[in-house]
Amino acid sequence: MPDLRGALIGCGFFAVNQMHGWNDVQGAGIVAICDRDPERLKLVGDQFGIGRRYTDAGLMFADGGFDFVDIATTVNSHRALVEMAAAHKVPAICQKPFAPTLDDARAMVTACDAAGIPLMIHENFRWQTPIQAVRRVLDSGAIGTPFWGRFSFRSGYDVFSGQPYLAEGKRFIIEDLGIHTLDIARFLLSDVSSLSARTKRVNPRINGEDVATILLDHENGATSIVDVSYATKQSVEPFPETLIEIDGTEGSLRLSQGYELQVTNAGGTVNTAVAPTLLPWASRPWHNIQESVYAIQQHWADCLKAGAQTATAGADNLKTFALVEASYQSAASLETVKIGALL
Ligand code: NAD
Ligand code: 89V
Known part of the structure; x- marks a missing residue:
């Protein structure tokens, strides 16, 4: 037991x-x-x-x-x-x-x-091995203070065969996938004060938007772009990798396809492989997500035992969910939406 x-x-x-x-x-x-x-x-x-x-x-x-x-x-x-x-x-x-x-x-x-x-939202993407590696680089001060970022997920992978409901809703990519990418942007660059978004539906067989581009103003003064697409066909399919670029006052980092992390500063350039572990029950290309499922659940067990707050507690995740709502509002009105007004 x-x-x-x-x-x-x-x-x-x-x-x-x-x-x-x-x-x-x-x-x-x-x-x-x-x-x-x-x-x-x-x-x-x-x-x-x-x-x-x-x-x-x-x-x-x-x-x-x-x-x-x-x-x-x-x-x-x-x-x-x-x-x-x-x-x-x-x-x-x-x-x-x-x-x-x-x-x-x-x-x-x-x-x-x-x-x-306690209530924890199962927001697992920030627990992925490559995303945690980026967090550690920022914490080390290697690139100084971040002032710009790009969080990009562009894919042509068929998510609809495993999750047919994704083709049915009026909302699709921001609500289902962009929610993870927006949470990663918050996790790495701080909370968001306002945003502007544009969306498109390219795939005629689904009801919701499958492309979104979101410009974020972070509370610490940084600016970032979250861009997500399930309508992007490439020579090597990157699903389900989130690619990241962050520029800081002392250097820059790039998390590129194939789980390669490059950090450049006055000391030179260091390349590190930050691929997720293929757990015994996992299968490619989902192993990155699958490992993060294990990681967030271990985090829950540890916090529940210790009486500690989880990283993606309900109150915290309201701030991620507000970015989803704000993105749909902005895409509809073509106006910038202030996040404070929603919380
Ligand atoms: P699914 O439709 O395959 O499974 C949902 C199951 O819940 C179904 O078997 C259904 O019968 C059951 N169910 C629904 N309402 C119920 C109720 N009131 N009582 C008992 N059973 C009920 O959906 P899925 O693809 O497994 O997605 C489930 C959730 O996981 C969604 O919210 C989806 O967004 C999320 N999801 C998260 C990730 C991630 O990486 N965090 C990845 C994929 C899906
Ligand atoms: O992670 C998810 O929430 C999934 C997928 C990667 C397909 O978007 O629904």
């Missing part, structure tokens, strides 16, 4: 990674699972040897016997399930995107605060 017993709700496409991650996490494991689809419940229950299975989250909470819940369902169920966790005073992890609206997300933070339980 693990020290911390978890229950997972939503046994779909991505939850399989979360279940593998929990198997690797020290000090926590999954003891019960729930999915309203009996087929998914059986598939994941059999694969991971979980006996306690529910098709109704309410019944699972009523039975109890777990120390936290990991909500891996799609966005429309997030608020109801997080509020259910709060009502039962069970600490909760909730997948991104946080909620359908900023009002829902705020209500979820309020419910968890009132219940005195």
